[in-house]
Amino acid sequence: xxxxxxxxxxxxxxxxxxxxxxxxxxxxxxxxxxxxxxxxxxxxxxxxxxxxxxxxxxxxxxxxxxxxxxxxxxxxxxxxxxxxxxxxxxxxxxxxxxxxxxxxxxxxxxxxxxxxxxxxxxxxxxxxxxxxxxxxxxxxxxxxxxxxxxxxxxxxxxxxxxxxxxxxxxxxxxxxxxxxxxxxxxxxxxxxxxxxxxxxxxxxxxxxxxxxxxxxxxxxxxxxxxxxxxxxxxxxxxxxxxxxxxxxxxxxxxxxxxxxxxxxxxxxxxxxxxxxxxxxxxxxxxxxxxxxxxxxxxxxxxxxx
Amino acid sequence: xxxxxxxxxxxxxxxxxxxxxxxxxxxxxxxxxxxxxxxxxxxxxxxxxxxxxxxxxxxxxxxxxxxxxxxxxxxxxxxxxxxxxxxxxxxxxxxxxxxxxxxxxxxxxxxxxxxxxxxxxxxxxxxxxxxxxxxxxxxxxxxxxxxxxxxxxxxxxxxxxxxxxxxxxxxxxxxxxxxxxxxxxxxxxxxxxxxxxxxxxxxxxxxxxxxxxxxxxxxxxxxxxxxxxxxxxxxxxxxxxxxxxxxxxxxxxxxxxxxxxxxxxxxxxxxxxxxxxxxxxxxxxxxxxxxxxxxxxxxxxxxxxxxxxxxxxxxxxxxxxxxxxxxxxxxxxxxxxxxxxxxxxxxxxxxxxxxxxxxxxxxxxxxxxxxxxxxxxxxxxxxxxxxxxxxxxxxxxxxxxxxxxx
Numbered sequence: 001x002x003x004x005x006x007x008x009x010x011x012x013x014x015x016x017x018x019x020x021x022x023x024x025x026x027x028x029x030x031x032x033x034x035x036x037x038x039x040x041x042x043x044x045x046x047x048x049x050x051x052x053x054x055x056x057x058x059x060x061x062x063x064x065x066x067x068x069x070x071x072x073x074x075x076x077x078x079x080x081x082x083x084x085x086x087x088x089x090x091x092x093x094x095x096x097x098x099x100x101x102x103x104x105x106x107x108x109x110x111x112x113x114x115x116x117x118x119x120x121x122x123x124x125x126x127x128x129x130x131x132x133x134x135x136x137x138x139x140x141x142x143x144x145x146x147x148x149x150x151x152x153x154x155x156x157x158x159x160x161x162x163x164x165x166x167x168x169x170x171x172x173x174x175x176x177x178x179x180x181x182x183x184x185x186x187x188x189x190x191x192x193x194x195x196x197x198x199x200x201x202x203x204x205x206x207x208x209x210x211x212x213x214x215x216x217x218x219x220x221x222x223x224x225x226x227x228x229x230x231x232x233x234x235x236x237x238x239x240x241x242x243x244x245x246x247x248x249x250x251x252x253x254x255x256x257x258x259x260x261x262x263x264x265x266x267x268x269x270x271x272x273x274x275x276x277x278x279x280x281x282x283x284x285x286x287x288x289x290x291x292x293x294x295x296x297x298x299x300x301x302x303x304x305x
Numbered sequence: 306x307x308x309x310x311x312x313x314x315x316x317x318x319x320x321x322x323x324x325x326x327x328x329x330x331x332x333x334x335x336x337x338x339x340x341x342x343x344x345x346x347x348x349x350x351x352x353x354x355x356x357x358x359x360x361x362x363x364x365x366x367x368x369x370x371x372x373x374x375x376x377x378x379x380x381x382x383x384x385x386x387x388x389x390x391x392x393x394x395x396x397x398x399x400x401x402x403x404x405x406x407x408x409x410x411x412x413x414x415x416x417x418x419x420x421x422x423x424x425x426x427x428x429x430x431x432x433x434x435x436x437x438x439x440x441x442x443x444x445x446x447x448x449x450x451x452x453x454x455x456x457x458x459x460x461x462x463x464x465x466x467x468x469x470x471x472x473x474x475x476x477x478x479x480x481x482x483x484x485x486x487x488x489x490x491x492x493x494x495x496x497x498x499x500x501x502x503x504x505x506x507x508x509x510x511x512x513x514x515x516x517x518x519x520x521x522x523x524x525x526x527x528x529x530x531x532x533x534x535x536x537x538x539x540x541x542x543x544x545x546x547x548x549x550x551x552x553x554x555x556x557x558x559x560x561x562x563x564x565x566x567x568x569x570x571x572x573x574x575x576x577x578x579x580x581x582x583x584x585x586x587x588x589x590x591x592x593x594x595x596x597x598x599x600x601x602x603x604x605x606x607x608x609x610x611x612x613x614x615x616x617x618x619x620x621x622x623x624x625x626x627x628x629x630x631x632x633x634x635x636x637x638x639x640x641x642x643x644x645x646x647x648x649x650x651x652x653x654x655x656x657x658x659x660x661x662x663x664x665x666x667x668x669x670x671x672x673x674x675x676x677x678x679x680x681x682x683x684x685x686x687x688x689x690x691x692x693x694x695x696x697x698x699x700x701x702x703x704x705x706x707x708x709x710x711x
Contacts, residue, residue, distance in 0.1 A: 082658045087456040087473050090647065094459075097704035118466065120711040141460050165702045165709045166466040 063279035070106045072136075073143030073162065074282055075270050091140045092278070096285050098141075098163050103293055104170055109133050110178030110214060112196050113147060115160050116169040126168060129158055130198050134183040138162075148186055150195040155187065173202045177213045179235035188225040189218045189237075388628055395494070397524040420518060424535045440548060442680040444673065447506065449682060450543040450665030451476055451557050452513035455572065457658050459649065461639065462702045466709050469701075471639055472654045474570075474664065476646040477513040479557035480534055484509055484550050499544070509545050511557065512537030513661075541663050549681045559646040560683030562664070564696045567635045567672035571663045572656035576628035586621040631655040635669045639698040 068075065074095065076088045098104075107113055112132050119127040131147030134157070138144045143162040148155065160167065173196075186194045193216075205212075217238045220229065230240050231250040240246075258264060270278075392399075408416070453474040461471050484507060490496040491505035500506070515535035518526050526536045532553045551557075562568065582588045582604040591600035604623075608616050633654055640649035654662055667673060685692065697703050 082457060084456045084659055086475060086645065086647070087459070090473070090642070090645065091459060094704045100705060101707055118709055118711045125711060161460075161468075163460075163704075164466070164468070165462050165704075166711070168708050168710070 061280065061283065062276055063283035067279045067283065068275055069108075071279075071282070071286070073139055074278055075139060075275060077139045078268055078270055080267075088140070088278075089281075092282055095141060095163060096282065096289075098165070099286070100289055102167060102170070104162055105172045105175075106211075107133055107136075107145070107172050107175065108177045108211065109136055109181055109183055110176055111172055112174040112200065113145075114169075114171045114173055114200070115147065115158075115167060117160070117164075118166045118168060128198075129156075130173065130196055130200055131156075131158065132183070132186070132194060132196060134186055148183075148194050149198070150191045151198070153191070155191065155194060157187075171202060173200050175205065175211060177211055179213065179215060183236070184227070185218065185220065185229055185234060185237055188220050188227075188229070190221060193218045388625070397528070398522050399525045401520055401522055403520075416519075424533065440681060442677040443548075444675075445546065446549050446680065447544060447546045448549045448666055448678065448680065449481070449509045449511065449545055449551060449557065449561070450541070450663050451559075451561055452479055452511060452539055452541050453477060453648065453662055453664055455654050455656055455658060455660050455662050456647070458653065461649065462709075463700050464702050464709065466702075466711065469639070469651055470653065471649045471651055472636075474648045474650055474654070474662065476557070476559045476561075476648060476664075477539075477661075478515055479511050479513045480532070480537070481551045481553050481555045481557070482510040482512045482529065482532055482534070482537075482540070483553050487547065506544050507547050507550060509543045509551060510540060511543060512540050514538040539661055543663075543665060545681075551681050555682065557682055558643070559641050559648050560643055560685075560692065561679060562638055562641065562648060563678050564638055564641050564698050566638055566674065566678065567667040567669060568638055568650060568664050569667045569669075570633045570636060570650065570654045571665075572631065572633075572654055572660060574627050574629050574631050574655045575657045577626040579624065580626040581623045582621065585623060585626045588621070635667050635672050637698075639701050641696045642694065643692050643696070644694045 074092060076083060076091075110133065112130065114128060114130045116126050116128045118125060129147060129149070131149035133145050134148045136143075136145040138161075141163045144159050145162065146157050146159045148157045150156070162170075216236060218236055219238050220240065223242075228246075228250070229237060230242055230246050231253060453476045456473040456475045459471050459473050461469050463469055485493075485496075487505040487507045490508045491500050496505065496508070512529070512534070514537055516538050518536050521536050528540075529536045534554060577584070581602055583590050583602045588604060590602040591597050591605075593601060604621070607620050607622070633652065636654070637651045638648055639651050641647070642649075648664070650664075656662055666678070702709060
């Protein structure tokens with residue numbers, strides 16, 4: 001499989017753990033419906049791997065491989081003409097500075113989140129919006145995500161820039177993943193799949209080490225749709241029940257050779273060695289920030305008691 | 306037209322036909338008829354067009370005459386070449402043709418040692434070394450500029466939450482190579498053109514990006530022999546007033562500029578190559594459907610067929626687009642990082658990412674300095690105290706500070 005060829009660049013142990021944790025997102029053929037858990041997952045989640053020493057004998061701390069999914073905006077835009085190491089380094093410093101002030105938690109498309117933004121036109125001067133994350137993108141300080149909700153029978157989508165200083169708070173109410181990377185089909189789905197109560201409470205997860213994958217299959221409204229969903233290999237959608245000619249045309253238009261195109265994959269991603277360097281750079285600071293926040297939270301609960 | 310004499314046509318400024326300052330010429334043609342030609346200079350998309358707005362036939366110049374306005378547009382394009390791939394003839398040959406010389410590794414090491422010995426580090430020039438009597442700043446001083454690389458674009462936010470697109474410019478290792486005094490510069494080819502009707506100013510030659518002398522020719526390296534610096538990949542000339550002169554081998558850093566000042570950036574625009582008429586000139590082309598045969602992105606008609614009976618010079622057609630010298634004027638500096646020698650400038654700059662640009666103080670009259678900047682350039686304090694690493698404009702939101710609440 002193509003992805004396995006890419007993975008072999010990682011070291012053996014890391015490759016196995018990361019493949020197991022993110023099996024659904026990687027393999028297109030096997031779709032597992034239960035969150036995968038192994039005994040060593042719980043340990044590996046937040047513990048960094050220690051690389052076996054270099055010739056000098058110093059141990060080099062390497063970030064865990066999950067970082068490329070937890071913090072994808074630290075990876076720069078792969079287009080080679082616009083890359084510059086110094087600029088990326090300075091941008092990362094700025095991103096970490098902003099993260100030290102506001103907690104930007106780990107989230108994926110399919111997670112339900114609440115964002116509080118400073119708004120001059122609101123009565124409280126703050127506007128809070130709850131919604132499901134349908135798409136996320138951008139790199140560096142331009143990273144953004146879109147939250148969708150249905151308010152008073154009107155579908156509403158808001159694009160938030162993650163590092164905008166107007167954002168006061170980002171909470172993840174339900175941390176989970178869906179079967180697709182982009183949930184734009186929720187626009188053509190029945191409204192109940194996009195409705196979330198605006199006063200939703202954050203849900204506590206029983207198992208902190210693994211992010212659950214919600215195998216929900218969404219029902220779409222009758223046609224016309226905004227996009228040709230039958231051409232997009234969507235896993236999270238129920239059977240579309242279209243006449244056969246749609247599927248025939250989809251086959252004609254499909255590009256099945258793309259999954260074998262190594263150069264296309266190479267151009268779309270940052271090489272593994274560079275990813276390791278980037279996350280090693282950023283890893284210790286992120287850990288420190290998380291630790292400080294945990295202490296603050298514990299102190300907060302102690303004070304309440 | 307045989308002879309033309311320039312006359313004053315300021316009385317025509319009140320007319321609504323002449324929004325721009327016109328110039329007038331009085332000409333006598335072969336039939337001894339006197340023509341008053343009023344011309345208006347019109348800039349039309351990167352080419353200098355002289356447009357003859359009206360030709361007026363007068364019976365005599367002294368008596369008041371009837372004005373017959375005969376609007377006639379004459380288009381001529383200046384024949385100056387917009388871009389060349391070769392440098393001007395007075396430049397020395399720069400790059401070495403790499404010969405396949407089979408040198409042993411020992412000899413290579415020896416060559417490297419020789420190079421290191423020759424270009425041993427000089428002690429940096431301090432501010433106290435310059436004689437201060439000549440160095441008073443006044444509003445008419447022109448300081449040196451700086452060579453930088455356009456690293457990319459970063460988004461920053463102002464204190465009211467408004468997003469601002471900033472270009473990141475990395476100031477390379479600039480050193481002053483030599484100073485050409487005003488009298489000498491006015492004799493050179495470019496200097497004579499620039500200072501034809503003005504008082505001449507001096508010229509500072511600045512170099513950036515030191516490189517291995519192996520890649521350059523001997524003549525090019527000899528330019529740097531006086532200074533004793535490693536040859537630089539990039540050279541630039543900045544016009545300076547004599548009181549802003551810097552001695553050779555002075556380093557120029559990001560501290561040369563002040564946060565909040567306005568700056569002009571010169572660069573060569575993105576090279577788009579050979580482009581069609583739709584992208585190059587913004588033509589609309591033809592209909593995409595409704596039976597249009599092979600006419601979707603073409604230019605269409607190129608002349609009337611009657612007037613002049615030929616294609617006029619300056620007719621917009623497909624051709625090479627981009628890679629042209631352009632200046633972006635009046636860009637504001639919002640942040641300076643002294644540690645990495647990086648300037649953040651509000652707005653965008655001509656040229657693609659990782660291209661070289663030149664930055665210098667703006668010539669826009671309303672945005673010039675009111676207070677003295679680091680003159681003639683910035684020198685780190687001699688008592689060893691480090692300057693502030695990251696300087697932000699007062700209007701910008703600093704990333705480590707609390708979130709904005711409106």
